[in-house]
Amino acid sequence: MTEEKHWLTRPQTIRVLWRVFVAVLALTVLAELAVQHDARFEVEGWFGFNAVFGFVACVALIVVAKAIGVLLKRPDTYYAEKDRDRSA
Amino acid sequence: MPDWLSHPGVVLIGGALLVALLRGRARSAAALLVPLAALGMIWTAGEGVLWRAELFGYEVTPFAVDGLSRLFATIFAVMAFGGALFALNQSNRIELPAAFLYAGAAIGVTFAGDLLTVFVFWELMAVGSTLVIWSANTELAYRASVRYLMIHLLGGMLLLIGIAGHVGDTGSLAFVAMAPDSVSHWLILAAFLVNAGAPPLSAWLPDAYPEASWSGMVFLSAFTTKIAVYALMRGFPGAELLIYVGLTMVFYGIVYALLENDMRRILAYSIVNQVGFMVTGIGIGTEMALNGAASHAFTHILYKALLLMSAGSVLYMTGKRKCTDLGGLFQSMPITAACGIIGALAISSFPLMSGFVSKSMISQAASDESLFIVWMLLAAASAGVFLHAGIKFPWFVFFQKDSGLRPPDPPVNMRLAMILFAALCIGLGIFYEPLYRLLPYKVEYEPYTGMHVVAQLQLLLFSGLAFFVMLRWLQRTLTITLDLDWLYRVLACAAVSSASNGVAGTDEMMRRWVTRWTAALSRQVRRLHGPQGPLARTWPSGSMALWMMVMLLAILLAGYLS
Numbered sequence: 001m002t003e004e005k006h007w008l009t010r011p012q013t014i015r016v017l018w019r020v021f022v023a024v025l026a027l028t029v030l031a032e033l034a035v036q037h038d039a040r041f042e043v044e045g046w047f048g049f050n051a052v053f054g055f056v057a058c059v060a061l062i063v064v065a066k067a068i069g070v071l072l073k074r075p076d077t078y079y080a081e082k083d084r085d086r087s088a
Numbered sequence: 089m090p091d092w093l094s095h096p097g098v099v100l101i102g103g104a105l106l107v108a109l110l111r112g113r114a115r116s117a118a119a120l121l122v123p124l125a126a127l128g129m130i131w132t133a134g135e136g137v138l139w140r141a142e143l144f145g146y147e148v149t150p151f152a153v154d155g156l157s158r159l160f161a162t163i164f165a166v167m168a169f170g171g172a173l174f175a176l177n178q179s180n181r182i183e184l185p186a187a188f189l190y191a192g193a194a195i196g197v198t199f200a201g202d203l204l205t206v207f208v209f210w211e212l213m214a215v216g217s218t219l220v221i222w223s224a225n226t227e228l229a230y231r232a233s234v235r236y237l238m239i240h241l242l243g244g245m246l247l248l249i250g251i252a253g254h255v256g257d258t259g260s261l262a263f264v265a266m267a268p269d270s271v272s273h274w275l276i277l278a279a280f281l282v283n284a285g286a287p288p289l290s291a292w293l294p295d296a297y298p299e300a301s302w303s304g305m306v307f308l309s310a311f312t313t314k315i316a317v318y319a320l321m322r323g324f325p326g327a328e329l330l331i332y333v334g335l336t337m338v339f340y341g342i343v344y345a346l347l348e349n350d351m352r353r354i355l356a357y358s359i360v361n362q363v364g365f366m367v368t369g370i371g372i373g374t375e376m377a378l379n380g381a382a383s384h385a386f387t388h389i390l391y392k393a394l395l396l397m398s399a400g401s402v403l404y405m406t407g408k409r410k411c412t413d414l415g416g417l418f419q420s421m422p423i424t425a426a427c428g429i430i431g432a433l434a435i436s437s438f439p440l441m442s443g444f445v446s447k448s449m450i451s452q453a454a455s456d457e458s459l460f461i462v463w464m465l466l467a468a469a470s471a472g473v474f475l476h477a478g479i480k481f482p483w484f485v486f487f488q489k490d491s492g493l494r495p496p497d498p499p500v501n502m503r504l505a506m507i508l509f510a511a512l513c514i515g516l517g518i519f520y521e522p523l524y525r526l527l528p529y530k531v532e533y534e535p536y537t538g539m540h541v542v543a544q545l546q547l548l549l550f551s552g553l554a555f556f557v558m559l560r561w562l563q564r565t566l567t568i569t570l571d572l573d574w575l576y577r578v579l580a581c582a583a584v585s586s587a588s589n590g591v592a593g594t595d596e597m598m599r600r601w602v603t604r605w606t607a608a609l610s611r612q613v614r615r616l617h618g619p620q621g622p623l624a625r626t627w628p629s630g631s632m633a634l635w636m637m638v639m640l641l642a643i644l645l646a647g648y649l650s
Contacts, residue, residue, distance in 0.1 A: 006419050009490065025553060028545045035538030040455045041463065044539075050467070050546035057468035058475045058554035061339075062561055065346040072570040073347065076410075079568075082578055083231075086585065 025051070094133070095151050096126035096161060097199060097209070100168060100192030108185040116176050119184055123169035126195065130161045137201055146261045152201030156382065156528040160198040160318045163386045164191055166512075167310040167393060174397050174505035175303035183223035187307040190216030194311040198318055202261040203251045203276075206319070210247060210283075214240040217312055220304045221296055229299040235573070236296035239289055240312075243282035250275030266323050277324055284316035284367060285360045286333050287340060291573030294344070294356035298409070302400035305352055309359055309396050310389045317366045317385045321528075326373025331462060334371055337364030338469040345476035346562065347569045349410050351399050351485050355392065358435065358477040361469070362388050368466065369450040375529035376456060380449030382527055387442035387516055391434035394509040395481065398428030401502055402485055405495035411564040416490035423497045425486040427506035434513040436478030436548055437470060442516035444544065445523070445535045452533060470544070471551035478548070479555045484564060 007013055029048050039045045043053075092098055103122030110118050135158075139151035168191040175184055193216055196209035214237065221233035253272025255261055266273045285293040297308045324330065341361025348354045362384070369381030401424045402417060403409055418425040430441075437443035447470065454463040497503055516523055524531040555562070616623050 006416075008418070009416070021549075021553075025549055028542060028549055031542045032546070035542050037539055038537070039539075040458065041460055043464075044543070048546070050543040051550045053464075053467060054471040054547035054550035055554050057471045058551045059558060061342055061468075061472050061475060062346065062554070062558050065343045066561055068343055069347045069567075069569060073565070073567040074570060076349065076566050076568045078570075079577060082581075086581060 094129065094138070095196075095199065096129040096133070096165065097192045097194075097196035099129060100126045100165075100188050100195060101212075102192075104185040104188035104192065107188060108181070119172040119176060120169065122188065123165050123172060123191070126192075127162065127165040127169070130158060130165055130195070133158075143204070146204075146255065147202070148204055148261055149201030150196075150205040151199050153199060154528075155526065156318070156321065157198040159382055159386060159526045159528070160314065161195045162526070163314075163389050164194045164198070164311065167191065167307070167389050170393060170505050170509055171303070171307045171310070173508070174306055174400070174502050176501040177499050178301065178303045180223045180225065180301065183220055183301060183304055186216050186219035186223060187304070188216075190220060190307060190311055192216075194315050197315050201263060203254065203263050204261050206263055207244070207247055207251055210315075211244050213312060213315065214244060217308060220307055221300045223304055224299060224301040226299065232296040232299040235577070236292050239282065239292040243279045243289075246275045246282070247279035250277075250279060263322060265325060268324065268327055268329060277320075277327070280316050280319045280323060281333065282316075283312050284320065284363055285313050285337065286367065287336055288572050290337065290340065290360050291571040293360055294348075294353050294571070295573055297356045297359075298350055298352040302404040305356075306393050306396045306400055309355070309392045313359055313363045314385045314389060317363060317370070317381065320367065320370045321378060321381060325370055325378055328371055330367050330371030331459075332371070334364045334366070334368030335462070335465050335469075337361065337367060338465070339472070340364075342469065342472040342476045344569055344571070345480070347567070349412055349564045349567060351402070351409055351411055351414065351481060352396065354411075354481055355395050355399060355477065358395075358473070359392060361473060361476070362392065362435065365447055365450055365466070365469070368462070369453060372450070372453045372457060372459065372462070374453050374457060376449055376533065377453030379524075379527040379529050379531055379533075380446060380451075380453055383446035383523055384443075384450065386523060386526075387434070387446045387513070390509055390516070391431045391442060391513050394427060394431035394506060394513060395435065395477070397502065397506045397509065398424050398431060399481070399485070401498040401506070402495075404498055404502070406493055408493075410566070411484035411488075412566060414485050414491055414493070415488040416486070417493060417495070418486040420494040421486070421497050423503050423506065425482065427510045428486060429482050430510040430513055432478045432482050434517070436474040437544065438478075438517075438548060439536070439541045439544060440514065440517045442513045442520075444517055445520040448535050448540060448544070449531075449533055467547060471547045471554075474548045474551040475555055479552055480562070483555075 029051050032047060037045055043049050093102070100122060103118065106118050106122065107115055133153050135153050137149045137152045140147065140149050142148070168188065171187060172184060175187070178184065190213055193209045193212035196212070197206055200206040200209060218233050218237045221229055221236060250272045253270070254266070254276065257270060257272060266276065268274050268277050282289050293313070297305050300308055320330065337360050341357045341359070341364060345354045345357035345361065348357060366381040366384050369377040369384065401421070402414065405421065406414070408414055434441040434443045437447045451463060451466045451470070454466055520535065615621055618624065
């Protein structure tokens with residue numbers, strides 16, 4: 001490749017970005033200690049609830065999507081082919 | 089006789105004609121000034137019923153203003169302005185006039201005080217939006233627009249029958265709050281939900297919108313689904329069914345967007361997802377929930393338009409729309425990428441972004457009403473929004489692998505439109521008071537409490553962690569995901585063609601029988617009566633005398649025996 005890799009795409013930068021990201025994640029969980037809870041539901045009071053819930057919900061959504069994909073995914077030429085078959 | 093030019097919707101529709109006739113700079117000037125004029129009129133119109141007339145013995149009020157209608161009309165006019173700015177360099181000359189007709193009709197619905205006026209503008213919207221899709225001038229767009237029009241004409245028909253029934257039941261055309269308690273009200277509700285993109289008829293949206301041009305989809309994202317939200321808010325606030333419909337839409341949008349490869353189809357599924365939040369809010373039906381739904385419609389129009397402008401710019405500059413063909417564009421399109429990211433953060437409801445101050449009111453309403461399951465599902469869905477739109481869209485378009493494409497940022501009008509909407513997305517997230525003052529009910533809600541901010545950040549950032557941890561599961565493939573439109577695009581076609589095959593087959597079989605039978609019959613006749621047939625031969629007279637004698641003997645015998 002002739003072009004110098006953009007600094008944002010270099011492996012060193014990406015390693016740093018991951019570290020910063022993990023630090024920010026830890027901070028958002030710890031910040032919970034500093035704020036006042038005005039929870040209506042019990043779960044809202046559990047420490048780190050939103051962090052765990054957000055992560056688990058997203059993993060679950062990805063798994064569900066994957067499962068639905070197994071059943072319902074088709075090549076993106078699917079409808080074009082159907083149209084061609086019909087006009088043929 | 090009302091003063092026709094005092095209605096902002098009529099002015100915008102008139103502006104469509106003007107823009108269609110003008111050329112060059114005059115056209116650009118008109119395209120920008122007409123929406124601004126409409127916006128000014130929306131704000132100077134007084135509250136209350138401004139036009140009143142009698143039609144076939146019923147009172148119609150085509151121009152009635154209140155807080156809710158002004159809120160929606162305002163955002164529609166802003167959208168018409170931003171969309172026109174973005175589309176100034178669109179070479180197709182029909183698209184912008186069609187979009188103005190579409191936007192003007194949407195404003196017409198918001199100011200309609202009676203159901204008949206709602207219906208007329210409702211159908212005009214279907215016409216305008218279909219023309220916008222047609223303007224893409226591709227075979228795919230044409231086919232999609234026909235499917236789109238079929239669904240919307242069906243919706244319009246349901247609406248008209250429902251209105252007729254409602255008038256028959258109540259004797260009034262006034263557009264007031266109803267409940268799903270009679271056949272006609274169910275029909276009206278169904279018609280509204282068709283436009284909202286609610287299941288089972290939701291596939292029209294991701295089917296048709298992404299076939300529009302790079303600028304066309306920006307307009308399409310704003311009006312049809314949000315007018316449905318407006319109509320549901322006015323017509324069916326607090327109808328419990330809407331909670332379930334809304335939650336279904338929310339998760340349908342996420343799951344299908346996660347599987348999608350076309351960048352604008354991802355955003356189309358995400359429209360269904362976002363409208364789902366609003367519909368859920370309308371179903372909860374408290375003042376807090378309705379304020380949340382209304383403000384979310386307002387902020388959604390801005391950030392979704394921004395996302396689609398960003399995607400439209402990529403499409404305009406590269407001609408590519410699939411995530412598998414894109415990537416690494418942040419290097420050469422920094423403004424487009426930055427605006428796309430701002431739109432993505434706004435849709436994800438990051439603190440300091442417009443989505444945060446609106447969507448959180450819907451969750452708060454669920455919490456206030458102690459709807460625990462609804463509240464949990466809304467929280468999960470909020471995380472899911474970041475997953476399917478907030479990260480997925482910018483990541484696959486502007487980052488991921490390097491596609492090698494190095495297009496520059498788009499022309500200046502497109503950049504300006506993006507920057508304007510990005511500024512509005514951030515501005516409304518910080519200075520939310522003016523928006524809150526526009527809402528239909530008094531707002532007693534503070535979005536920026538420590539707990540709200542921390543909870544939302546945890547939810548979103550850990551959703552981001554899930555995205556990058558599971559990235560291998562999310563790699564894009566050259567696929568689409570079947571939706572219920574398969575029923576009318578494949579199954580119904582197959583049923584029709586097998587039925588017509590069946591008719592043709594039966595017809596052929598019967599023809600074969602008839603020919604076979606007539607052939608056999610004519611063979612038989614020929615055998616008996618033909619030149620050599622037994623009945624046509626010349627018989628010797630001796631044999632006739634013999635047979636006569638046999639017969640006479642037989643008669644004699646019979647005579648003796650009897």
